[in-house]
Amino acid sequence: MISIEHLSKSFGKNTVLRDVSLELKAANISAILGPNGSGKTTLIKSILGMVIPDQGTISVQGQPIRGKHKYRDQIDYLSQIARFPENLKVRELLRMIQDLRTRKAYPDALIARFELEPFMETRLGHLSGGTRQKVNLVQAFMYDSPIIILDEPTSGLDPVATLRLKELILKEREKGKLILITSHIMSFVEEMAEDIVFLLDGHIHFEGSCDELKEKYHASQLETAIARMMMRTENNPHHEQNIQI
Amino acid sequence: MNKIFKYSFFDLIRSRWTLVYLAFYLLLTFALLTLTPDTSKVVISLMNIILLLVPLIASMFSVIYSYNSREFVELLLAQPIPRRQIFLGQYLGVASSLALSYLLGIGIPFLVFGILGSAQLGHFLTLLLVGLLLSFIFSALAFLIALKHDNKLKGFGLTILVWLFFAVIYDGLFLVAMMWFRDYPLDNFALGASLLNPIDLSRMLILLKLDIAALLGYTGAVFQQFFGSSMGILLSVGCLLLWIGVPVWRIYRISGRRDF
Amino acid sequence: MLLKKLFLLVILCLLLGQVDARLDVCATCPYKAIKPAIAASQAGDTLFIHSGLYQEGNILIDKALTVIGIGYPVIDGKNETEVITVTANRVSLIGLHIKNVGTSYLEDRAGIRIKKAKHFLVKNNKLTDTFFGVYLEHAREGKVVGNVMKAQAKNEASSGNAVHAWYCRKLVVENNHVSGHRDGIYFEFVDSSIVRHNVSENQLRYGLHFMFSNNDSYEHNTFRNNGAGVAVMFSKKINMWENHFEHNWGGAAYGLLLKEINDADIVRNVFEENTIGIYVEGSNRIHYLNNVFRHNGWAIKIAGGCMDNDVSGNNFISNTFDLAQTGKGTYNRFDGNYWSEYTGYDLDRDGVGDVPFRPVKLFSYVVDQTPETMVLLRSTFVDIINFSEKISPILTPAQVQDHAPRMREIDIPFTH
Numbered sequence: 048m049i050s051i052e053h054l055s056k057s058f059g060k061n062t063v064l065r066d067v068s069l070e071l072k073a074a075n076i077s078a079i080l081g082p083n084g085s086g087k088t089t090l091i092k093s094i095l096g097m098v099i100p101d102q103g104t105i106s107v108q109g110q111p112i113r114g115k116h117k118y119r120d121q122i123d124y125l126s127q128i129a130r131f132p133e134n135l136k137v138r139e140l141l142r143m144i145q146d147l148r149t150r151k152a153y154p155d156a157l158i159a160r161f162e163l164e165p166f167m168e169t170r171l172g173h174l175s176g177g178t179r180q181k182v183n184l185v186q187a188f189m190y191d192s193p194i195i196i197l198d199e200p201t202s203g204l205d206p207v208a209t210l211r212l213k214e215l216i217l218k219e220r221e222k223g224k225l226i227l228i229t230s231h232i233m234s235f236v237e238e239m240a241e242d243i244v245f246l247l248d249g250h251i252h253f254e255g256s257c258d259e260l261k262e263k264y265h266a267s268q269l270e271t272a273i274a275r276m277m278m279r280t281e282n283n284p285h286h287e288q289n290i291q292i
Numbered sequence: 293m294n295k296i297f298k299y300s301f302f303d304l305i306r307s308r309w310t311l312v313y314l315a316f317y318l319l320l321t322f323a324l325l326t327l328t329p330d331t332s333k334v335v336i337s338l339m340n341i342i343l344l345l346v347p348l349i350a351s352m353f354s355v356i357y358s359y360n361s362r363e364f365v366e367l368l369l370a371q372p373i374p375r376r377q378i379f380l381g382q383y384l385g386v387a388s389s390l391a392l393s394y395l396l397g398i399g400i401p402f403l404v405f406g407i408l409g410s411a412q413l414g415h416f417l418t419l420l421l422v423g424l425l426l427s428f429i430f431s432a433l434a435f436l437i438a439l440k441h442d443n444k445l446k447g448f449g450l451t452i453l454v455w456l457f458f459a460v461i462y463d464g465l466f467l468v469a470m471m472w473f474r475d476y477p478l479d480n481f482a483l484g485a486s487l488l489n490p491i492d493l494s495r496m497l498i499l500l501k502l503d504i505a506a507l508l509g510y511t512g513a514v515f516q517q518f519f520g521s522s523m524g525i526l527l528s529v530g531c532l533l534l535w536i537g538v539p540v541w542r543i544y545r546i547s548g549r550r551d552f
Numbered sequence: 553m554l555l556k557k558l559f560l561l562v563i564l565c566l567l568l569g570q571v572d573a574r575l576d577v578c579a580t581c582p583y584k585a586i587k588p589a590i591a592a593s594q595a596g597d598t599l600f601i602h603s604g605l606y607q608e609g610n611i612l613i614d615k616a617l618t619v620i621g622i623g624y625p626v627i628d629g630k631n632e633t634e635v636i637t638v639t640a641n642r643v644s645l646i647g648l649h650i651k652n653v654g655t656s657y658l659e660d661r662a663g664i665r666i667k668k669a670k671h672f673l674v675k676n677n678k679l680t681d682t683f684f685g686v687y688l689e690h691a692r693e694g695k696v697v698g699n700v701m702k703a704q705a706k707n708e709a710s711s712g713n714a715v716h717a718w719y720c721r722k723l724v725v726e727n728n729h730v731s732g733h734r735d736g737i738y739f740e741f742v743d744s745s746i747v748r749h750n751v752s753e754n755q756l757r758y759g760l761h762f763m764f765s766n767n768d769s770y771e772h773n774t775f776r777n778n779g780a781g782v783a784v785m786f787s788k789k790i791n792m793w794e795n796h797f798e799h800n801w802g803g804a805a806y807g808l809l810l811k812e813i814n815d816a817d818i819v820r821n822v823f824e825e826n827t828i829g830i831y832v833e834g835s836n837r838i839h840y841l842n843n844v845f846r847h848n849g850w851a852i853k854i855a856g857g858c859m860d861n862d863v864s865g866n867n868f869i870s871n872t873f874d875l876a877q878t879g880k881g882t883y884n885r886f887d888g889n890y891w892s893e894y895t896g897y898d899l900d901r902d903g904v905g906d907v908p909f910r911p912v913k914l915f916s917y918v919v920d921q922t923p924e925t926m927v928l929l930r931s932t933f934v935d936i937i938n939f940s941e942k943i944s945p946i947l948t949p950a951q952v953q954d955h956a957p958r959m960r961e962i963d964i965p966f967t968h
Contacts, residue, residue: 058551097369097552116374124370130363132303143299147371186367332847332870333892336930344932463933470925471918478924486927499929506849506872507926508801509827515924516803 048073048225049094049194054103056089063089065249067103073193074223076216078236080273081246087229088127090246091196094227095124107194120150125187127198129179133172137163137182140171144186152189160211161185176203188215195219196227201235213239237269245273247280296368296381297388304357304389313349313390317397325405331412332502335419338398339498343491346394346423348455350430354386355451358438369552379439379547383540387431394423415501422494425532429490430455432539439546458491466492479514487527490535497528577625578602586611586627593617595640601625601648613638621647624678629653634661635682644673653682655710662687662716663701666694674699684712685730688720695724703732705756713738713761714752717745725750735761736778739768748772758783758809759800762790770795775807781826783809784816794820794966797829806831807848810838818843820966828853829871832861841865842964850876850916854884864888867961868911872929875911877952878920886911890958898959909957912948914941 049071056064063086071077079087092098094105096112096119104111107118131140145152158164161181166174174182180203187197197216201209216239220226230236236243236257243260245253253260253276257269264279266272304310320341324334361382368378398420407416434451441447466485470478486492499507500519507519518524575589575597576582583589587608589599595615603623610633613619617640624647629635631654636645643666650663663682666672672694678701679685685701688694696715705711714730715737717723723745730736736752739745740763747770752759759775760782762768769791775781781797783806784790790813797807807826810816813835822844823829829848832838834857843866845851851871852863861884868874869892888904896905915934918925928934941948 092552095370096375097366099549099551117372119370120372122370124367126363126366126370128363130360131367132300132361132364134303134306135299139299139302143295144367144371146295146299147368147373149372330870330892336870339930340932340935460932460936463928463931467918467925467928467933471922474922474924478922482924482927492927492931495929495931496927503849503872503929505801505825505827505847506929508805509803509849509923509926515926 048108049227050106051090051094052104052106054090054093054105055101056086056093056098057101063249064093064100067246067249067251069244069251069254071225071227073225074220075242076220076226076228076240077242077244078228078230078240079244079246080229080236081252082277085246086249087246088198091198091227091229094196095119095122120148121192121194123187123190123192123195125183125195125197125200127202129176129183129203131171131179131182134170136168136170137174138167140182141186141189145189148190150190150192153191154185154189157185157188157215160215161208177205177208180204181208184212184215188219191222192224194225194227198229199231200228201230201232209235233268233270233273243269245276247277252276252280294381296373296378297384300361300382300385301389304385305392307389309353310389310393313353314393314397317394318401321398321401322404325401331402331405331407331410332415335412335415336502338419339422339495339502342398342419342423342426343495344459346426347430347459347491350387350390350427351434351451351455352448353390354383354431354434355438355447357386358382358435359444359447366552376544376547379435379543380540383432383435383543386435387428390431391424391427394427395420398423415498418498418501421529422497425529425536426490426494429532429535429539432536432543436539436542436546439543439550458489462489463492483514483518487531490532493528493532493535497525497532500524500528572596572598574598574600576600576602577606579604590615590617595642601627609633611636613640613643615640616642618644619646619648620644621649621677624649626651629661629663629682631655634659634665635663637665637667638669638672639667641670642672643669644675645677646673646675647677649678649680650682651680653684655683657710660684660687660712660716662712665689666691670694673697678702679714682712684716685714685733686716688715688717688723690719691717691723692720693722695726696728697724698727699729701728701730701733705733708734708756711756714755717742720745724748731755735759736775737761739763739765741765743767746770750774751776753777755779761785762787765790769793774798775800777801778805780804780806780809782807783811784813785809785811786813788814788816790816792816792818792821795822797821797823797826799824800826802827809833810835813838817841820964822846823848823851831855832858834858836860838862842962843867844964845869845871845874847871849873852876854878859883861885865962866890867964868892869961873913873916873919875952876916876920877912877949883951886952886954888956888958889954890960890962891954894957894959896957903959905957905959908953908955910942910945910948910953912952913938914947917947 051069054064054067081087089098093100108121112118141154163181240257242256261272264272264275324337328334369375402416407413437450438447486496575593577586577589585608586606598618601621603625605626607628607630626649627635628651631652635650653661653663662684663679664674665687668690670692674686674696676698680702686696701714711734713735714733715725718740720742721744725747726749728750730752731754733755734757736755736759738761742765745768749772751774753776755778757779759778762784764786766788771793774796776798778800781800800807805827807823808830810832814837816838818840820842825847827849829845829851831853833855836859838861840863846869848871850873851868853876855878863886866889891909894909896907898905915938
């Protein structure tokens with residue numbers, strides 16, 4: 048379980064998150080959505096301790112995370128851009144990441160799922176973007192951690208691998224894990240996410256279930272709902288004022 | 293830190309560029325030793341090259357590595373390890389692999405040419421020590437720059453500037469200052485200003501071996517004390533170690549509090 | 553016929569009572585002390601002094617005696633007096649150990665003084681802590697050979713010279729080992745003399761010092777760790793051959809200092825690890841031939857007023873500066889040397905470089921003006937300014953160049 052209270056963060060003069068409060072529960076798939084620069088990545092990085100908040104507290108499994116590092120053992124993380132040391136082999140990379148964790152890892156089933164066996168002895172620098180993303184997925188899912196954070200998980204994946212990924216996410220959901228996703232692919236989000244957090248200019252603009260969102264904006268598809276939501280905010284002078292503050 | 297160090301070190305010693313760097317030193321040293329029969333001349337030629345090249349390559353290599361591994365660092369930051377360990381481990385990995393290439397590249401040819409029994413052993417060891425320390429110093433400076441500047445272009449530019457400053461510009465300003473104020477006692481200034489530049493310090497260590505006769509030609513008491521006793525060597529090595537320690541400490545501090 | 557002549561000679565000698573006698577001095581001998589033995593002796597006698605300690609104050613030898621020490625008898629001045637003073641011709645002093653003359657600021661006391669005498673021999677003696685070792689004044693045609701002289705001089709004012717010669721002619725100073733004095737060997741107004749195969753080291757001032765002395769030569773000596781190796785001042789026609797000048801380090805340290813010297817030959821000497829190999833001031837018509845300069849701060853430093861000097865056939869190897877010139881009006885030749893700094897080429901392969909070498913670097917001017925800039929030696933910036941000066945000379949004198957630099961080290965025909 049992750050709870051965020053009154054989180055604010057600015058980089059220089061640029062305020063990225065303003066007073067964000069959020070509760071993420073176990074046995075749930077949540078998606079964080081929002082246009083570019085809305086603070087999605089900053090929010091995720093704050094949870095992971097890469098970004099240090101100006102104000103507010105973040106607790107993971109009930110413990111405040113500030114200045115700590117051990118709590119990250121509870122989190123599996125898939126980063127957006129998969130770049131690894133070029134001269135390490137796939138097997139060595141996986142071993143290295145396991146080496147950094149205390150939790151036991153189960154890479155073999157994942158390697159089979161994404162058909163990576165032929166690449167295990169290949170240097171990471173020689174892999175294609177899609178294969179690298181598969182390696183990235185293996186390293187992210189191989190621990191049985193209670194929290195999974197996925198930043199653009201489908202990027203670079205072929206349809207078969209995407210399908211395998213979806214199955215995998217659902218399987219982990221069944222185990223009662225907390226799963227947090229960001230993605231640009233609305234169909235993917237619609238298919239996977241139960242709850243939606245929509246960020247706009249550092250605020251939580253909408254928080255609720257996927258169905259509530261569609262209902263609110265009278266749309267049958269998530270993409271349409273979000274498009275309508277964004278158009279409405281653009282025409283809302285009150286909101287403009289908010290931005291200028 | 294050990295684990296991060298271990299993996300970045302193993303990653304790097306298999307990198308093509310490390311091998312190129314090693315091959316370059318092997319070739320250079322073998323060529324010099326074959327063409328020049330006088331090993332003390334080889335040491336002097338190498339000194340000139342090393343004082344320029346080791347800082348340049350160490351800082352460029354480190355700054356490139358540092359920027360290239362940004363995304364991987366993000367992955368590491370998501371692991372349950374303290375973030376300071378990541379940067380110190382990477383720094384040590386890069387600096388050690390550079391130092392290893394340097395040691396092997398210079399050391400093997402000299403060993404083949406029988407340095408062990410020769411009178412030049414002292415000069416050779418000084419040369420090795422100086423190159424080693426310079427690798428660690430300029431690697432640390434480059435890591436620090438990369439850590440402070442997210443803008444790659446700015447980071448590269450600054451790194452080259454730092455190198456150029458310490459390798460050439462500093463000495464130019466230093467020389468002009470000394471000539472300008474030559475009517476004043478300059479002993480302390482001359483020695484003090486040398487201590488503030490790691491390349492000058494390294495040069496000083498070599499001069500203490502090669503040119504002691506000329507250095508003692510100047511009668512100033514401070515000079516005599518500095519160059520005439522082991523104080524000069526101790527102070528130079530001490531300052532060089534500080535030149536590693538201070539940037540590493542800054543890396544430690546900044547990596548603890550910055551955002552990624 | 554010959555036998556008869558010899559016989560007559562012996563008879564004559566017996567009659568005159570002139571047979572050379574042998575007098576022994578020791579605790580159990582007829583003579584217990586040296587002074588009574590001298591008093592009892594006649595010219596031409598030989599004194600054998602057996603090992604033991606003799607403390608008899610100043611001993612005066614005023615007749616032609618041969619004094620031989622057996623087992624190095626110690627003659628001790630107890631830091632109170634001069635030990636042996638010789639005023640007669642044909643005196644030999646051999647195998648003595650003379651000690652403790654003691655410093656005096658009023659008189660130049662010596663271990664052995666030869667005063668207005670000829671044909672003396674001072675051989676294989678040990679002199680320890682004698683203020684002056686062997687002091688020769690108005691002495692001629694004598695030899696100082698194989699002596700070992702040690703002292704612990706602290707400062708110039710309270711120390712003397714190991715061999716000190718003043719107004720002498722035709723001396724031979726040979727195979728001595730002298731250390732720890734003010735000057736190792738000091739010649740003032742000494743002509744036609746030879747100094748060879750000596751080792752002079754750790755002197756406060758000079759290993760060998762010539763003042764106002766002409767037609768002398770010194771060869772095969774080693775001068776090591778002195779304030780300066782050899783100083784030759786105000787003298788003419790001094791030959792300097794095959795000496796070693798080593799490790800003379802310090803603010804005013806030279807291997808060889810030449811001041812107001814004309815017409816000298818400096819041949820086949822080795823200058824190694826000196827702050828300045830040779831420092832020349834106001835000296836003309838000197839030939840520097842086949843010398844080796846290795847690892848010196850400056851191989852040769854020429855101050856003003858030096859003309860018609862010829863530097864050729866020398867090896868300049870790994871010196872910090874090969875040549876420095878200060879002052880104007882210096883016209884000298886530097887052709888046909890080997891310079892390890894030379895980077896020219898030799899297309900016609902005749903062993904002579906095709907482009908001239910300029911031994912004076914710009915930086916040596918800078919150092920001359922501001923000595924503290926020495927700390928920038930071998931820095932890249934200094935290399936750059938040296939290089940640009942090499943390409944288009946502004947400050948370094950254009951006439952100072954070797955037009956025929958050798959590509960390889962010159963083989964030097966040493967005789968030892």
